[in-house]
Amino acid sequence: MSENPNPHWSARTLAAQALGRIDEATRAVVPPIHVTTTFIRDPDNQYRTGNIYGRPDNETVREAEAMIAALEGAPVAMVLGSGMSAATAVFLALAPGDHAIVPKVMYWALRNWIVTDAVQWGLKIDVVDTSDLDAVRAAIRPGETKLVWLETPANPLWTITDIRAVADIAHAAGARVAVDSTCATPLLTRPLEHGADIVMHAATKYLNGHSDVIAGALAAARDDAFWVRIKRVRSMLGQILGPLEAYLLIRGMRTVDLRVRAACANAMELALRLSNHAAVAEVLYPGLPTHPGHDIARRQMTGGFGGMLSIRVRGGEQAAIATAAKVQLWKRATSLGGVESLIEHRGSIEGPGSPCPMDLLRLSTGIEDVEDLYADLDQALRQA
Structure with missing residues (x-):
């Protein structure tokens, strides 16, 4: 070459x-x-x-x-x-x-x-x-x-x-x-x-x-x-x-820049909206000023804070699992970083000894329309 x-x-x-x-x-x-x-x-x-x-x-x-x-x-x-x-x-x-x-x-x-x-x-x-x-x-x-x-x-x-x-x-x-x-x-x-x-x-x-x-x-x-x-x-x-x-x-x-930028933008928007959702107790995302690592993230991350975020569901473990069961656009699957958005009850995967709270859902935000992504999460959270 x-x-x-x-x-x-x-x-x-x-x-x-x-x-x-x-x-x-x-x-x-x-x-x-x-x-x-x-x-x-x-x-x-x-x-x-x-x-x-x-x-x-x-x-x-x-x-x-x-x-x-x-x-x-x-x-x-x-x-x-x-x-x-x-x-x-x-x-x-x-x-x-x-x-x-x-x-x-x-x-x-x-x-x-x-x-x-x-x-x-x-x-x-x-x-x-x-x-x-x-x-x-x-x-x-x-x-x-x-x-x-x-x-x-x-x-x-x-x-x-x-x-x-x-x-x-x-x-x-x-x-x-x-x-x-x-x-x-x-x-x-x-x-x-x-x-x-x-x-x-x-x-x-x-x-x-x-x-x-x-x-x-x-x-x-x-x-x-x-x-x-x-x-x-x-x-x-x-x-x-x-x-x-x-x-x-x-x-x-060859498309990593476009994909990562799109995922970051979607994750940031979802983090902001979900922070105000009645069914969400906490949003974990370093792009939020309330995140304990936000200032460090601002120093060592350029152009975005990533496409990954987690939410803690107010109803606890069963409400979190029920939310994941109700999504239609988000895919219930492990892994992350693809063009499609994935949702996972991470505590079920990690099991005993994990620092992951059992009310937590991990979200890998893809590159779909953010309005569609939020609407799907909203209806799932409301039904859980």
């Missing part, structure tokens, strides 16, 4: 043009799908193309990685088979006995893996409220803490953590900071610019945006020894992304 002709393009332009690269062999404006699993050696037994075997080497995968690196302002990026693959690869690159800090509010499946499998493997874990800087300072073990994992906004309460402040604390103690920025996307927050060392995306969500690809992504501030270990984990454990999925991820990222 030809090189990007203008590295000064905006993120919106870079995404829409898929970096502006043209396939030299065919002059196609859409990157081709490379499906081969193996490659020919040179006559002198070398691999001058850099391609040896399809598990670590695939040009379509590299195109997706180049787009993510450009969007995050990172020198390196990699894509993996799922968001869980991306996240666990970072923890598996640590050594048994290393200490890591993770947030109380975070993606529940990852939290469960960390406090069970990762601990059994030998990692030492502290679960803290990372929005509380004093709690982070108290949990840090200088020389022993190797990783501080953040998620902001954090699913499903949309807790905001000050990336820069935590990075300063962590770096002073010799620890790295990784940020799950799935719900912020590179369009709203670029964690590396706020001092993070690694940024992770469940690319299934907003980067792809069409609910038809399972993928994960990592980008890093440096191509260092730790990054090399993560790459080894991906290769040796087979946490790879297939070329067709990489192609579909590229396809999705």
